[in-house]
Amino acid sequence: MKMTDVLSKAETPVLSLEITPPDRGRSVDELFSAIEGLMDFTPKFISVTYHQPHTVYEEVDGIIRRRPKRKKPGTVGISAAIKNRYGVTTIPHLICGGFDRFETEDALIDLHYLGMKNILALRGDPAPGHTRFVAEKDGHRYASELVTQISAMNRGEYIDELDNAVSTDFCIGVAGYPEKHSEAPNLDKDLFFLKKKVDAGADFIITQMFFSFDSFRRFVEKARETGITVPIIPGIKPVTNRRQIEQIPRLFFATMPQELVQAVEGAKTASEAFNGGTRYMAKLFRQLLNFGVPGIHLFIQEKSDDSRALLSAVYGS
Ligand code: FAD
16 A cells, blocks of 8 residues: 555554664564564554665685675565565665666566555665765666656656556655755755655655654744645654664764753663653654644664553553
């Protein structure tokens, strides 16, 4: 089912989850247990992140060789497995990084054959170890270009002209940044490019995590002023420990309000910090529901006890 169809029919905001494939060589069972721990909250969608490989150099018989190494493979396999196992619609993420547009076309054909109806189209982070995103030769530099390619395939237009080519039928999501993307000079400029993604065919927006309701409200208001009319789904991450307070601003460029920092760092024990962070995030969650969001996208980890505590605080367990 397409995200936009579900959102337009839903009478209450729709819950979706975002998961990350395990590291290469690790079992997927822990991830499945995390999902199972949240199934009684009836998530309607589970999105699965995609990770571009980094380059490693190794010496073989005295010759230095370059090879790509992907830390977290398995996005498409996990997306298909979840769909079969739980009957929940999956949204594989597809990135520009590491793909040329011919490989992107092949990936889209695979996803179409697998019956995927939704894709989250992203540029992708810079490759591990790099600070700047570098597109492949013949690859896309921005997510809007990827959206343009998917939209063309939805019209039956492939890179080479083909007779009677089958049209794909993807509902396309893109990323939005309530506190602006880290590389954008300001929010207005970032929204200008977000509008470009929507004009290229994006049907919905999922936001980066944020921790202040006001930053989300301002973002939605400005997006609407810019002429963006598609659903905007806030992305939320539970925060329950000190490590996250240090890491999240660095990794995701998200500001932590003092009230949240105090709730976690001012706690005397780990369990007090867990409860303080959960209380703060539950308040933010309720503010978003009252604001009338179409859904909430929860970034979950391999252990979902923090997400479960948050959802229980909001919906009751
Ligand atoms: P874009 O929309 O292309 O924007 C990137 C930057 O370029 C922005 O600063 C924008 O303002 C600017 N820009 C856009 N178009 C133009 C243009 N034409 N000219 C000049 N500047 C332009 N990363 C992954 O690697 N894998 C994932 O699975 C993944 N999942 C994510 C899920 C969500 C919900 C979110 C919010 C992010 C996710 N990311 C993921 C991170 C994302 O890939 C990075 O934030 C990346 O740096 C930007 O991706 P984007 O699609 O927003 O890029």
